Amino acid sequence: MIITYMFYLLSFLAIMFGLMVVLSKNPVHSVLYLVLTFFAIAGHYVLLNAQFLAAVHIIVYAGAIMVLFLYIIMMLNLNKEAEPHKSLWIKASAAVAAGSLLVVLVASIKGTVAITPSNEFNPNIGLIENLGQTLFKDYLLPFEVSSVLLLAAMVGAVMLAKKSIK
Amino acid sequence: MSIIQTIPIEWYLFLSTVLFAIGVFGVLFRRNAIIIFMSIELMLNAVNLLLVAFSSYLSDSKGQVFVFFIMAVAAAEVAVGLAILSMVYRNTNSPDINNLNKLKW
Numbered sequence: 565m566i567i568t569y570m571f572y573l574l575s576f577l578a579i580m581f582g583l584m585v586v587l588s589k590n591p592v593h594s595v596l597y598l599v600l601t602f603f604a605i606a607g608h609y610v611l612l613n614a615q616f617l618a619a620v621h622i623i624v625y626a627g628a629i630m631v632l633f634l635y636i637i638m639m640l641n642l643n644k645e646a647e648p649h650k651s652l653w654i655k656a657s658a659a660v661a662a663g664s665l666l667v668v669l670v671a672s673i674k675g676t677v678a679i680t681p682s683n684e685f686n687p688n689i690g691l692i693e694n695l696g697q698t699l700f701k702d703y704l705l706p707f708e709v710s711s712v713l714l715l716a717a718m719v720g721a722v723m724l725a726k727k728s729i730k
Numbered sequence: 731m732s733i734i735q736t737i738p739i740e741w742y743l744f745l746s747t748v749l750f751a752i753g754v755f756g757v758l759f760r761r762n763a764i765i766i767f768m769s770i771e772l773m774l775n776a777v778n779l780l781l782v783a784f785s786s787y788l789s790d791s792k793g794q795v796f797v798f799f800i801m802a803v804a805a806a807e808v809a810v811g812l813a814i815l816s817m818v819y820r821n822t823n824s825p826d827i828n829n830l831n832k833l834k835w
Binding site for chain 1: 736737738739740741742743744745747748749750751752753754755756758759760762764765767768769771772775778779782783785786787788789790791792794795797798799801802803804805806807808809810812813814815816817819820825
């Protein structure tokens with residue numbers, strides 16, 4: 565019973581803070597609401613027996629990516645409500661388009677048949693031992709390729725952010 | 731008592747769908763490029779949540795490994811995207827993406 569209440573609470577928090585990210589005027593407030601959304605999603609991960617992934621999610625997203633966002637906002641001095649607003653027509657059409665996408669996706673999900681798990685239930689799959697076994701046995705090549713991706717992103721970010729390239 | 735016996739997978743499908751739609755709404759609704767980046771992060775997280783939910787319900791750890799790869803790609807995307815954004819801001823003095831319409835027609 566308490567799991568159901570936890571699910572409701574975390575879902576409510578995630579959706580509400582997600583809406584606040586989009587609707588708040590100040591970019592700094594948006595970043596802080598997005599951090600709260602990530603904490604709610606990390607709570608969902610804990611509910612789903614993915615404890616290690618919850619810790620990684622908080623460290624990477626709330627710890628690293630959001631600090632990068634805040635740093636850019638502070639560096640560019642964007643923490644003021646100077647955003648020119650779109651016309652009402654474009655705002656209404658954005659709301660209609662996103663709402664139509666939601667309706668279509670929900671309707672297509674409702675038409676699917678239920679899945680039946682082929683493996684028997686194992687509560688330990690979210691632990692670091694099992695994840696490491698899968699990562700370094702089945703997905704070794706994508707793991708190495710992602711390290712190349714991170715190196716390329718680092719070089720690209722430095723190249724782009726330099727003042728002038730001689 | 732685990733969550734799998736308590737909550738059907740459809741609820742996680744609906745929750746992820748709502749979060750993804752909020753991200754799409756943010757991309758269409760705002761003009762500030764930083765908020766658009768944050769909406770893209772929200773969409774990526776909706777997909778991550780769905781991958782973790784299916785991985786847990788099917789007792790298959792491959793879904794959670796995919797979430798690691800999505801996190802790596804998201805980190806790379808944010809680093810490059812924010813570098814592009816700071817360059818745009820240096821050239822136009824505004825975070826408004828409507829300044830970037832030179833290639834429009």
